[in-house]
Amino acid sequence: MSRTTLKDVAQAAGVSPTTVSFVVNRRADHIPESTRRRVEQAVADLGYVPSARGRALASGRSRVVVCVSPSGPAAAVVEEFKRELSDSLMAAGFTCVFLERPSDGDQFVQLWRHIDPACVVSWDALTAAELLPLERAGVATVTGLVMGGTDEDRAVDQQGVGRAQVEHLADLGHRHIAYAMPVMTREDESTARARLAGATAAARESGLADLTVSTVDLDAVDGQRAVEAWTRATPSVTAVAAYGDLQAVTILEASRRLGVRVPEDLAIIGVDDLPLGQLVFPTLSTVALDLxxxxxxxxARILAVVEPAGTTVPVERRPPRVVVRESTLGAGA
Structure with missing residues (x-):
């Protein structure tokens, strides 16, 4: 079956191809309403889909946003964020394409010879060498959403996440709190350090003892080692703010194996509000992110750079929300 062309639509609607082009590219302000509706009906009847290249030529720019993320497996919350971002951009008429960042910097630079996006969005900060070809091509960039940017650059207030955890535990009367860091990959490092900074500031402002900072791998033996160290310390740690729900569940299971009662002996709070947290016992308190x-x-930030003349208003970031369950307040809380 041959592809329906713009000329086919023009013939069915009884108008010129130029008129059809104006309508499908949303530049039909000067065209009578009855004519515009006739063209739109013909488009629907024939199933006409404008080519991406043709629309780019007509509008003077691409409608594709390329999002570059680090290589490797992505967490469930990252995948959810990507879906939400794609939906938001699609509602504004842009297509979002996700690419893993090449490990070879030269490959990254060469990539833009084959792709002509309206904007490149990067999870981390781009180097000067990586930015140069994009700047020369007039491609807008939004970088540092997760790693390497400032607190204002990041999509989520990571310091606020750590702060919310410690403030919740302090409100329950805990004075000696541990912070469980992950075994950090490059992707985790910036986020983990930002969360720890927020937790540290909250502990200081609440008049608590300095946080006990420990690295906890997603491993039963490592989890038990950490729990033993916390509970045997003088004075003992009575609560743990974990980098994520997976670390928190590791600590929860280690506590069960060691006979450490949660939350009576050790309260635990994670981050991400993964479904897993409601399946364990006791159920896991956590910090939910408004993805x-x-x-x-x-x-909104992307649209502000690709459509600077538009009326896009940035959305105010909402503070992280503590989801209270049994691991900090006990059964029936």
Missing amino acids: RAAAADVA
Whole structure:
């Protein structure tokens, strides 16, 4: 079956191809309403889909946003954020394409010879060498959403996440709190350090003892080692703020194996509000991230650079929300 062309639509609607082009590219302000509706009906009847290249030529720019993320497996919350961002951009008429960042910097630079996006969005900060070809091509960039940027650059207030954890534990009367860091990859490092900074500031402002900072791998033996160290310390740690729900569940299971009662002996709070947290016993308190609002904020920032004359208003970031369950307040809380 041959592809329906713009000329086919023009013939069915009884108008010129130029008129059809104006309508499908949303430049039909000067065209009578009855004519515009006739063209739109013909487009629907024939199933006409404008080519991406043709629309780019007509509008003078691409409608594709390329999002570059680090290589390797992505966490469930990252995948959810990507879906929300894609939906937000699609609502504004842009297509979002996700690429893993090549390990070879030269490959990254060469990539733009084959792709002509309206904007490149990067999870981390781009180097000067990586930015140069984009700048020369007039491609807008939004970088540092997760790693390497400032607190204002990041899609989520990571310091606020750590702060919310410690403030919750302090409100429950805990004075000696541990912070469980992950075994950091490059992707985790910036986020983990920002969360720890927020937790440290909250402990200081609440008049607590300095946080006991420990690295906890997603491993039963490592989890038990950490729990033993915390509970045997003088004075003992009575609560743990974990970098993420997976670390928190590791600590929860280690506590069960060692006979350490949660939350009576050791309260535990994670981050991400993964479904797993409601399946363990006791159920896991956590900090939930508003990924829809974060994605809408990032989409607004993208649209502000690709459509500077538009009326896009950035979305205000919402503070992280503590979800209280049994691991900090006990059964029936």
